[in-house]
Amino acid sequence: MEYFIQQLINGISVGSIYALIALGYTMVYGIIKLINFAHGDIFMVGSFIGLYSAKFLSNAGLPPVLVLLLSLIISMTMSSLLGITIERLAYKPLRKSTRIAALITAIGVSFLLEYVGVLILGPQAKGFPDIMVKKQYQLFGSSIQVDSNQVMILITTIVLMIILQYIVRYTKTGKAMRAVSFDMEAARLMGINVDRTISATFAIGSALAAAAGVIFGMTYNSVDPLMGVMPGLKAFVAAVLGGIGSIPGALVGGLLLGTVETEISSLGYSSWRDGVAFAVLILILIFKPSGLFGKNVREKV
């Protein structure tokens, strides 16, 4: 039982990273019905920006908490600019063409980011600096262990979720997002600047992916230009699992997938881990294509 709970805690850490990436997938899909396959690579870029800013800042002698905070902010800001640029250059010109054209472009952008990464940074994995010294905490006697990194992941994720909920529910931009995802044409005619709203969506999604990238780097201590592929696909599965287009769905989907994966590994089937994630995708597509929180939407003609 303790072992199970221990794995559950580990699963939540992995799941939080999936959830943060999945949010970007789901938000972009919600607003322009595009599966942005380059999203996993924005996670990678975010991780690298985090790596270099963390190195620079700790060399400058800043205290660890400040290094973490500033690295997160720098990485999130720069990645959101990257997200906006990608949307403007690659997706916006295709907004009126078929969905499949935009989808293939997204795959192209994904390869572009990956191999420009290989070109500039080299294919070898790089070590992520230890920003904070890991501390172990024992819960319930000494049966369950939690390290400071897992606590940091959970706090970061929760804070970002609260901010996101606030933006979407209560701000003018968030309301415009909901309106655009509902009926782009009507929103436009109600005076909403649709292009700017879409940019904001890409910015927020990319910032969340970048945050996940920094956290990921700190947890696994290793980043490389192709690191975004697997987490990107897993986060996509998580988004579909939760119901693509639904923000709570992405959160629950991510956590669920992370937990399932970790439990499977802990039972000794760690090489089956990825397979199980995609089996989950297949099962969802067969039995509940709209996902856990998805609505059955009729296609608009």
Add this chain to the structure above:
Amino acid sequence: MAASTAVLLDVKGASRSFGGLKALSEVSLHINKGELIGLIGPNGAGKTTLFNLLTGVYPPSTGKILLNNESVGGMKPFKINHKGAARTFQNIRLFTAMTVLENVKIAFHQHARHSLFSSMLRLPKHFKGEEEITQKAMDILKIFSLADQAQETAGNLSYGNQRRLEIARALAAGPKLLLLDEPAAGMNPNETRDLMNLIAWIREEFDLTILLIEHDMSLVMGVCNRIYVLDRGVLIADGTPVEIRNNPKVIEAYLGQEA
């Protein structure tokens, strides 16, 4: 033409074709400030196409559209909305998953002064701005007798109320020109009469100029100052309701079909 009164909307020879189909050809019309103008014509005459040109859904193929002496042909829809032209839709297009109040607030929001930044930091400006907008939105809902249902999801309103909410939402943008696309479609005669009275009333109250598409000719006759008649993309007549009623071309194109 229109020498004495100020022209709000001036359309000069606007055409629009889709591939080989000419949906509108060489349409010229003008609307003076404060007028209530009817736009009628049989199905497929190009009435909604004209609305789409006026609101920027697509640009005119040729011709000019002047709103307040400023060319708006081909301008982006949200810009035209900010310039003072708001519309409703023939098939209702509310944000049905949001509340009645939110639907109206969204239109107000585009004119709000507080930014995302001040909202994020929860500055006093944010709360003041939000409060002001909520108040204004409620005022408009009161006019349309929808204030009691402000927290209701828009999709749950009755059909007639959804139509009224669309007009309320359009009004929230603070337009000078209000374009109503078959606002009474699907309403019963009583509801229609009430709505027409309401439209006449808001025109006074908000100092509006209104262009109204209506299928039912008898209905526009009562309220409109002037009427334009479209048939197969061509403007075939304009004049006062009495003139239109007696115009042989109109009778042939329009009434002739129905009688």
